[in-house]
Amino acid sequence: MRSTPDRRDNQVYGTIDGPAREALETVFGDRLTFNTTVRTQHGTDMSYLEPQAPDAVAFAASEAEIAEAVKICAAHRIPIVPHGAGSSLEGHILAVHGGLSLDVTLMDKVLAVSAEDFRATVQAGVTREALNHELRDHGLFFPVDPGANATLGGMSATRASGTAAVRYGTMRENVMRMRAVLASGEAIEVGSRAAKSSAGYDLARLLVGSEGTLGVITEITLKLAPIPEKISSAIVAFDSLSDAVDAAIAILQAGVPIARIELLDEVQIRASNAYSKLDLAEKPTLFLEFHGSENGVAEQAELAAALCEEFRSGPFSWASKTEDRNRLWKARHDAAHAAVAYRPGCRPMVTDVCVPLSSLADNLLHARGLIDASMFPAVIAGHVGDGNFHAAFLIDPDRPAEIERAHAINAEIVDYALACGGTCTGEHGIGAGKQKSLRKEAGDAVDVMATIKRALDPDGILNPGKIF
Amino acid sequence: MRSTPDRRDNQVYGTIDGPAREALETVFGDRLTFNTTVRTQHGTDMSYLEPQAPDAVAFAASEAEIAEAVKICAAHRIPIVPHGAGSSLEGHILAVHGGLSLDVTLMDKVLAVSAEDFRATVQAGVTREALNHELRDHGLFFPVDPGANATLGGMSATRASGTAAVRYGTMRENVMRMRAVLASGEAIEVGSRAAKSSAGYDLARLLVGSEGTLGVITEITLKLAPIPEKISSAIVAFDSLSDAVDAAIAILQAGVPIARIELLDEVQIRASNAYSKLDLAEKPTLFLEFHGSENGVAEQAELAAALCEEFRSGPFSWASKTEDRNRLWKARHDAAHAAVAYRPGCRPMVTDVCVPLSSLADNLLHARGLIDASMFPAVIAGHVGDGNFHAAFLIDPDRPAEIERAHAINAEIVDYALACGGTCTGEHGIGAGKQKSLRKEAGDAVDVMATIKRALDPDGILNPGKIF
Numbered sequence: 001m002r003s004t005p006d007r008r009d010n011q012v013y014g015t016i017d018g019p020a021r022e023a024l025e026t027v028f029g030d031r032l033t034f035n036t037t038v039r040t041q042h043g044t045d046m047s048y049l050e051p052q053a054p055d056a057v058a059f060a061a062s063e064a065e066i067a068e069a070v071k072i073c074a075a076h077r078i079p080i081v082p083h084g085a086g087s088s089l090e091g092h093i094l095a096v097h098g099g100l101s102l103d104v105t106l107m108d109k110v111l112a113v114s115a116e117d118f119r120a121t122v123q124a125g126v127t128r129e130a131l132n133h134e135l136r137d138h139g140l141f142f143p144v145d146p147g148a149n150a151t152l153g154g155m156s157a158t159r160a161s162g163t164a165a166v167r168y169g170t171m172r173e174n175v176m177r178m179r180a181v182l183a184s185g186e187a188i189e190v191g192s193r194a195a196k197s198s199a200g201y202d203l204a205r206l207l208v209g210s211e212g213t214l215g216v217i218t219e220i221t222l223k224l225a226p227i228p229e230k231i232s233s234a235i236v237a238f239d240s241l242s243d244a245v246d247a248a249i250a251i252l253q254a255g256v257p258i259a260r261i262e263l264l265d266e267v268q269i270r271a272s273n274a275y276s277k278l279d280l281a282e283k284p285t286l287f288l289e290f291h292g293s294e295n296g297v298a299e300q301a302e303l304a305a306a307l308c309e310e311f312r313s314g315p316f317s318w319a320s321k322t323e324d325r326n327r328l329w330k331a332r333h334d335a336a337h338a339a340v341a342y343r344p345g346c347r348p349m350v351t352d353v354c355v356p357l358s359s360l361a362d363n364l365l366h367a368r369g370l371i372d373a374s375m376f377p378a379v380i381a382g383h384v385g386d387g388n389f390h391a392a393f394l395i396d397p398d399r400p401a402e403i404e405r406a407h408a409i410n411a412e413i414v415d416y417a418l419a420c421g422g423t424c425t426g427e428h429g430i431g432a433g434k435q436k437s438l439r440k441e442a443g444d445a446v447d448v449m450a451t452i453k454r455a456l457d458p459d460g461i462l463n464p465g466k467i468f
Numbered sequence: 469m470r471s472t473p474d475r476r477d478n479q480v481y482g483t484i485d486g487p488a489r490e491a492l493e494t495v496f497g498d499r500l501t502f503n504t505t506v507r508t509q510h511g512t513d514m515s516y517l518e519p520q521a522p523d524a525v526a527f528a529a530s531e532a533e534i535a536e537a538v539k540i541c542a543a544h545r546i547p548i549v550p551h552g553a554g555s556s557l558e559g560h561i562l563a564v565h566g567g568l569s570l571d572v573t574l575m576d577k578v579l580a581v582s583a584e585d586f587r588a589t590v591q592a593g594v595t596r597e598a599l600n601h602e603l604r605d606h607g608l609f610f611p612v613d614p615g616a617n618a619t620l621g622g623m624s625a626t627r628a629s630g631t632a633a634v635r636y637g638t639m640r641e642n643v644m645r646m647r648a649v650l651a652s653g654e655a656i657e658v659g660s661r662a663a664k665s666s667a668g669y670d671l672a673r674l675l676v677g678s679e680g681t682l683g684v685i686t687e688i689t690l691k692l693a694p695i696p697e698k699i700s701s702a703i704v705a706f707d708s709l710s711d712a713v714d715a716a717i718a719i720l721q722a723g724v725p726i727a728r729i730e731l732l733d734e735v736q737i738r739a740s741n742a743y744s745k746l747d748l749a750e751k752p753t754l755f756l757e758f759h760g761s762e763n764g765v766a767e768q769a770e771l772a773a774a775l776c777e778e779f780r781s782g783p784f785s786w787a788s789k790t791e792d793r794n795r796l797w798k799a800r801h802d803a804a805h806a807a808v809a810y811r812p813g814c815r816p817m818v819t820d821v822c823v824p825l826s827s828l829a830d831n832l833l834h835a836r837g838l839i840d841a842s843m844f845p846a847v848i849a850g851h852v853g854d855g856n857f858h859a860a861f862l863i864d865p866d867r868p869a870e871i872e873r874a875h876a877i878n879a880e881i882v883d884y885a886l887a888c889g890g891t892c893t894g895e896h897g898i899g900a901g902k903q904k905s906l907r908k909e910a911g912d913a914v915d916v917m918a919t920i921k922r923a924l925d926p927d928g929i930l931n932p933g934k935i936f
Contacts, residue, residue: 116717116826159666170664172673173641177889188913193889194822195854196638198627198677198897200906200935201917205640205673209666226723249584255694255760257725292723293771296764303761354662358584386663421645421661429666438668445656448924449669455923456916467668 013097013464014076016055023072024058024100031059031106042081042101045088046148048349048395048403049433054081054095059103063179063187063218066102070216070461071185073100079464082212084154085127087146089350090431092158092211096465102216104153110134111219119176119193121221124153131222140224143168146427147336153217158429159209163332166252166385167259167291170427174223175208180215183457193221206452211429212463214456228291231259232301233325237283237314241265241368244284245361247311248384251288251304252357258300260289261385262332265368268339268379272331275338280331281314286384287332289325332381339379339392346376346394349406353417354388354426366416367391370409376402388426414440430467438467481565481932482544484523491540492526492568499527499574510549510569513556514616516817516863516871517901522549522563527571531647531655531686534570538684538929539653541568547932550680552622553595555614557818558899560626560679564933570684572621578602579687587644587661589689592621599690608692611636614895615804621685626897627677631800634720634853635727635759638895642691643676648683651925661689674920679897680931682924696759699727700769701793705751705782709733709836712752713829715779716852719756719772720825726768728757729853730800733836736807736847740799743806748799749782754852755800757793800849807847807860814844814862817874821885822856822894834884835859838877844870856894882908898935906935 014020016034024032033039034056043053055078060066073080079099086093095101107123110131114120115138122131129149131142144155145162154160156178161170168174177191191197191204207215238244241263248261263286264272270282286308290300305316319328326333339348355363364380371378371391382389391413395402414424414437424437439446450468453460482488484502492500501507502524511521523546528534541548547567554561563569575591578599582588583606590599597617599610612623613630622628624646629638636642645659659665659672675683706712709731716729731754732740738750754776758768773784787796794801807816823831832848839846839859850857859881863870882892882905892905907914918936921928 114824114826116721117824118720119824159664159670161664165664169641172664172670173637182916186912188916189911190913192822192891192909193824194856194891194894195825196627196629196633196640196822196856196894197891198820198893198895199891199902199909200677200898200914201682201920202627202640202673202677203910203913203916205670209668209670214669226721228723252586253584253694255696293767295767299761299763352666354660354664356582356585356587356661357663358582388662388664423660423662423665423667425666426662426664427666430668434667441660441667443657444654445658445671446668448650448656448671451923452669452920455919 013099014078015098016078016100020072020076020078024069027065027068028058033057042083042086042093042103043095045086045091045093047089047091047433048347049091049094052094052096054101055098057101057103059106061106063181066181066216066218067185067187069100069102070181070183073461074183074185074459077459077461080216080461081463082157082216084125084151085148087148087150088154088158088431089428090433092429092431092466094432096432105151113138115140117193118224119221120224121219122152123219124217125151127151128155135224139227141227142222143225144171144174152220152222156208156217156220157210157212161427163260163262163383165383166261167257168225171208172205175204175220176223177221178204178207178217179219180207180217182215183462187218211431211466213453213467214462230292230294230297231325232290232297232318232320233328234288234301234316234318235285235328236308236316237281237285239283239312241284241364242361243311244286245364245384247308247313248286249357250307250310252385254303254307256300256304258288258304258385259291260287262287263382263384264331264335265380267377268335268381269331271338271342271379272335275341276330276334278331287329335381339394342379343377343394345396347397348392348394349410351391351410351413352425352428353413353422354386355417355420355422357387359420360384360387363417363420364389367413370412374405374409386426387422432466435468481567482546483566484546484568488540488544488546492537495533495536496526501525510551510554510561510571511563513554513559513561515557515559515901516815517559517562520562520564522569523566525569525571527574529574531649534649534684534686535653535655537568537570538649538651541929542651542653542927545927545929548684548929549931550625550684552593552619553616555616555618556622556626556899557896558901560897560899560934562900564900573619581606583608585661586692587689588692589687590620591687592685593619595619596623603692607695609695610690611693612639612642620688620690624676624685624688625678625680629895631728631730631851633851634729635725636693639676640673643672643688644691645689646672646675646685647687648675648685650683651930655686677897679899679934681921681935682930698760698762698765699793700758700765700786700788701796702756702769702784702786703753703796704776704784705749705753707751707780709752709832710829711779712754713832713852715776715781716754717825718775718778720853722771722775724768724772726756726772726853727759728755730755731850731852732799732803733848735845736803736849737799739806739810739847740803743809744798744802746799755797803849807862810847811845811862813864815865816860816862817878819859819878819881820893820896821881821890822854823885823888823890825855827888828852828855831885831888832857835881838880842873842877854894855890900933903936
């Protein structure tokens with residue numbers, strides 16, 4: 001049993017039949033499908049939310065086709081739900097009001113790589129792994145790495161980040177330019193290939209994180225980073241969560257340009273030991289990664305180790321070769337799968353608050369306390385360099401009381417984070433699942449967002465039922 | 469003689485008299501002034517554009533007063549022109565349609581510094597130098613440094629940057645949270661103190677760079693950087709502009725985390741030698757600055773020097789102590805004054821294109837060629853790490869032919885930059901001076917900006933005549 005977002009406004013949307021269906025069939029041919037399996041798959045994301053299938057799925061091969069589809073849907077007031085890898089965690093791809101799921105995964109070309117400019121231009125359906133595969137020969141990589149192998153269109157739409165944001169930023173910092181089809185069916189280009197610009201409103205930043213509600217992203221120019229000369233990884237355990245967090249803060253405060261600094265709590269480590277056949281100490285553990293020159297990495301690592309020791313860390317495990325690094329970080333890489341396996345048959349509800357560093361330990365301990373007093377287990381993993389952590393509640397989908405309790409704890413975690421000046425979502429977005437939290441966080445600013453939405457999409461055809 | 473932006477729409481604005489004047493006097497008392505000197509000063513920025521004085525100037529002491537002022541002006545349809553240090557370079561503070569200049573410089577409190585979180589919260593009228601003075605004891609600094617000692621409200625409003633953006637980003641990356649008063653008189657809070665967020669539309673990024681046309685910024689929470697353990701500076705000359713630029717690109721490509729990398733062309737060096745009593749070789753010269761640990765800086769500097777030598781650089785001059793570094797960088801610091809002194813009585817028109825690095829040398833040579841064929845001298849200075857450069861045309865304000873020619877060359881420089889995938893303005897903004905360039909650059913996306921503007925400020929009272 002999954003909880004269902006309401007069909008929450010009274011707008012009456014059209015259905016895909018008659019002339020609308022004919023027009024879409026003319027554009028997409030057999031790439032328009034009403035097949036139940038495909039529809040169900042396109043209405044199911046990786047969240048705890050009840051799947052909601054669209055009325056049809058169109059696989060777009062070009063921006064021109066997307067523009068045509070939007071025009072047809074606009075004429076008949078049919079909702080458009082943009083669809084990438086389907087890995088969203090807050091129901092972004094659910095067809096809350098039915099309509100057309102517009103799948104962009106066929107648009108999977110890397111259009112240009114300019115090594116000298118640290119830029120790649122991709123179609124919206126290119127996945128981050130496919131891009132990085134293509135970049136390897138250029139000595140460059142794209143550093144934003146949400147857990148899933150998401151599409152760059154989807155990552156842009158949800159303002160995704162991941163483990164390397166502490167050093168390289170999120171999609172907010174790494175999208176330079178974009179093309180998108182608006183609700184009018186018109187395609188616009190925003191941003192530029194240059195490193196910075198003061199040319200009018202920052203529409204690229206407005207589209208990043210707009211969750212498909214302002215436009216369908218078709219093409220993105222991304223900022224790339226040079227593959228570092230040297231990469232070194234480490235893991236280190238602490239006796240307490242606060243020691244681990246305080247060590248992380250000390251490392252950042254010292255100006256160490258750390259590339260990744262991740263925390264798994266003792267329950268997550270226990271789950272990971274079981275799942276990944278490891279024998280890590282069942283304690284709060286930091287996973288560290290250093291990027292730089294040979295000497296630079298050695299210096300960073302030495303300083304970080306000294307700071308961890310000040311917070312009574314255990315011994316360090318180190319690795320530099322790719323295989324060794326992957327082995328060392330296995331618990332982190334498999335954390336999500338390990339969590340689900342920790343309580344067979346469970347479905348995880350994942351929180352995503354992000355707080356100022358000074359309050360991170362408090363927020364983590366507060367969350368841990370709430371969970372320990374609850375009826376289900378939960379693991380905590382955090383991008384601690386950003387002050388972002390995920391508590392995954394491992395709830396039994398057949399026990400409504402657990403779901404209800406999970407919602408209540410989630411709300412308490414969010415309230416605590418907001419009181420500390422944080423945000424309800426560091427990287428997963430609002431979607432259909434966090435609308436109440438957004439109102440708590442942003443207050444009247446949500447009305448400003450809604451005003452912009454209405455101005456750009458007066459009929460509400462672009463991903464209705466999300467954010468608002 | 470300065471060129472005048474047109475009063476370009478037919479909207480009829482109200483004037484500050486009768487009940488409007490009484491209401492404003494009730495709010496501001498003797499901090500509302502109609503004094504001609506104050507009005508003239510508030511209608512004059514640092515650009516080549518003709519000053520346009522507001523009808524009155526109000527010195528606001530709080531957000532509540534700003535909200536009151538906006539409500540009064542909204543009721544009488546009186547334009548509001550937010551005013552910080554007045555250092556804008558594209559006429560942002562000109563009262564193109566008259567109205568009230570709302571000066572925020574009395575709002576000069578640093579409200580909070582959280583060293584652990586790398587955050588400072590300031591009122592909009594705090595200048596960047598005042599903030600950095602306050603931060604020194606915390607071991608932190610705010611890295612965005614436009615030439616002038618601008619206010620942080622003004623810097624946010626124009627999406628300012630400066631010499632350290634290559635390492636630390638611009639206002640786009642360094643504003644975390646904001647309060648602003650909208651055209652309705654309502655104050656909203658956007659963003660959060662957290663490092664990242666996916667909570668709905670990125671209204672903070674929309675307000676950054678909106679040039680006072682969407683809201684009056686009252687309070688800003690900024691991201692800070694730790695003062696590096698070691699800072700080292702260098703200058704080095706090259707035989708050609710392309711060698712200097714290629715060396716800069718090689719340094720960035722090698723992943724050197726350089727803090728500053730600035731270019732002065734041979735004409736600017738000549739001007740600087742005369743003005744600052746220096747004897748630098750009159751060649752294109754790079755000014756470099758490295759931040760990091762003792763060893764890290766040594767390593768960066770060594771690698772950068774080796775790369776410069778590959779491009780036939782002259783000998784390096786190095787400095788580490790603050791006074792020595794300031795002496796070494798004197799030509800860069802005084803560049804603007806030196807430029808003006810190079811042609812006594814001149815007034816500079818400053819271009820601001822920003823282009824992908826791979827086309828930077830071409831763009832610089834193209835600009836130099838145009839200038840050399842013209843009737844006035846010009847100097848070029850560039851934030852080459854960002855692909856951003858300024859050609860300052862030293863025009864005789866009494867010779868209309870020079871102004872006309874300067875506009876024509878400026879347009880050609882912009883066209884060339886846009887053809888390379890760049891932007892017409894890296895850091896100065898659109899204001900009243902670059903509206904045609906914005907249309908060329910952003911095309912129909914300008915209409916999307918205008919739609920947002922109309923939705924949030926239907927009566928067009930917030931800084932009318934700017935951007936659009």
